[in-house]
Amino acid sequence: MNETATTRARAEIDLAALRANVRALRARASGAELMAVVKSDAYGHGAVRCAEAALEAGATWLGTATPQEALALRAAGLGGRVMCWLWTPGGPWREAIEAGIDVSVSGMWALGEVAAAATEAGVPARVQLKADTGLGRNGCQPADWPELVSAARAAEDEGLLRVTGLWSHFACADEPGHPSITPQLNVFRDMVAYAEKEGVRPEVRHMANSPATLTLPESHFDLVRTGIAMYGISPSPELGTPADFGLRPVMTLAASVALVKQVPPGHGISYGHHYTTSAETTLALVPVGYADGVPRHASGRGPVLVAGRRRTVAGRVAMDQFVVDLEGDTSAPGAEAVLFGPGDRGEPSAEDWAVAADTIAYEIVTRIGGRVPRVYVDEGGTPHAGDGRG
Numbered sequence: 001m002n003e004t005a006t007t008r009a010r011a012e013i014d015l016a017a018l019r020a021n022v023r024a025l026r027a028r029a030s031g032a033e034l035m036a037v038v039k040s041d042a043y044g045h046g047a048v049r050c051a052e053a054a055l056e057a058g059a060t061w062l063g064t065a066t067p068q069e070a071l072a073l074r075a076a077g078l079g080g081r082v083m084c085w086l087w088t089p090g091g092p093w094r095e096a097i098e099a100g101i102d103v104s105v106s107g108m109w110a111l112g113e114v115a116a117a118a119t120e121a122g123v124p125a126r127v128q129l130k131a132d133t134g135l136g137r138n139g140c141q142p143a144d145w146p147e148l149v150s151a152a153r154a155a156e157d158e159g160l161l162r163v164t165g166l167w168s169h170f171a172c173a174d175e176p177g178h179p180s181i182t183p184q185l186n187v188f189r190d191m192v193a194y195a196e197k198e199g200v201r202p203e204v205r206h207m208a209n210s211p212a213t214l215t216l217p218e219s220h221f222d223l224v225r226t227g228i229a230m231y232g233i234s235p236s237p238e239l240g241t242p243a244d245f246g247l248r249p250v251m252t253l254a255a256s257v258a259l260v261k262q263v264p265p266g267h268g269i270s271y272g273h274h275y276t277t278s279a280e281t282t283l284a285l286v287p288v289g290y291a292d293g294v295p296r297h298a299s300g301r302g303p304v305l306v307a308g309r310r311r312t313v314a315g316r317v318a319m320d321q322f323v324v325d326l327e328g329d330t331s332a333p334g335a336e337a338v339l340f341g342p343g344d345r346g347e348p349s350a351e352d353w354a355v356a357a358d359t360i361a362y363e364i365v366t367r368i369g370g371r372v373p374r375v376y377v378d379e380g381g382t383p384h385a386g387d388g389r390g
């Protein structure tokens with residue numbers, strides 16, 4: 001552990017909150033199993049520690065985007081079902097098959113590569129077929145589905161693979177009542193029915209992400225795939241606050257004030273002088289910047305708790321630091337500045353930063369950089385130094 005780095009800034013990860021969030025989501029999942037989505041280092045929270053905590057709280061699947069992320073979970077000793085869905089030609093199919101990872105297939109090229117890798121491995125692959133029911137991103141179009149299903153069935157008959165899942169993803173589940181939702185559900189049911197008629201016997205059929213888990217019971221099927229809600233963040237402010245869903249934010253981002261000083265009126269602050277002091281005042285220097293994932297786009301707008309009150313970033317967010325005008329209040333080097341957290345002490349939320357930076361809270365937490373150590377806090381309240389990016 002790097003003491004200096006921990007003193008400068010830290011992302012505190014509350015694993016007890018994560019476990020409670022998993023339990024709250026399972027209670028809403030209509031009896032479906034829960035996949036903890038831990039892609040992109042668990043949205044910046046640390047994949048291995050969060051995956052372990054989620055499994056302890058009743059998650060039975062882990063989900064990642066890339067095969068490398070899935071293999072890293074296995075390398076860290078995590079058992080159970082693991083699925084990954086973002087493949088490119090030449091990917092580590094054989095390693096994934098040998099590690100018992102469920103791989104997603106959206107097209108014929110991928111089915112060909114996975115069958116070839118299974119032949120080499122001498123072990124059948126666990127394959128989940130992904131349907132594009134209207135998202136228009138990854139997944140197999142309805143028109144191409146019969147060809148993919150028939151090729152998958154043939155490979156099953158040859159003993160090269162088992163189709164373990166049929167699945168899809170929503171475009172607009174965070175907008176309840178959106179006209180795309182019911183058609184996507186209907187297309188999914190049709191595509192599942194077709195595959196089953198052709199002899200596919202999936203272990204799981206699944207479609208729901210966090211917003212669908214929270215608002216759309218008819219989408220729960222056998223498994224829900226929750227990411228953002230597990231980290232205690234509402235998928236969209238329009239749906240409600242985390243507290244409305246019984247969720248608690250898991251990440252607190254804090255830094256130690258690096259300098260406090262008096263400056264005269266009319267003093268320009270930070271690059272470009274986009275802020276000027278209006279009176280003699282006290283400035284606090286907060287030693288985190290866009291290299292740490294604090295969005296430069298929130299210059300002059302980002303909120304931060306310093307010296308007992310919420311303040312606003314004065315001027316530009318730089319690579320490593322930004323300035324806060326304490327407007328006559330005082331602070332001291334080493335005092336804590338809290339950018340976001342669950343709000344118990346009046347600190348802003350990741351959602352507040354998302355508003356300040358014209359983005360979504362998913363991006364705020366996921367982009368917190370590798371220079372910020374993750375410090376894990378557990379039920380006992382004992383912080384453990386993190387191992388960096390999980």
Ligand SMILES: *Cc1c(COP(=O)(O)O)cnc(C)c1O
Pocket residue numbers: 037039085169208209210211225226227228229235
């Ligand atoms: C990221 C992702 C999820 C999780 O989405 P949340 O909105 O964070 O719950 C689920 N499924 C797929 C395919 C994803 O890429």
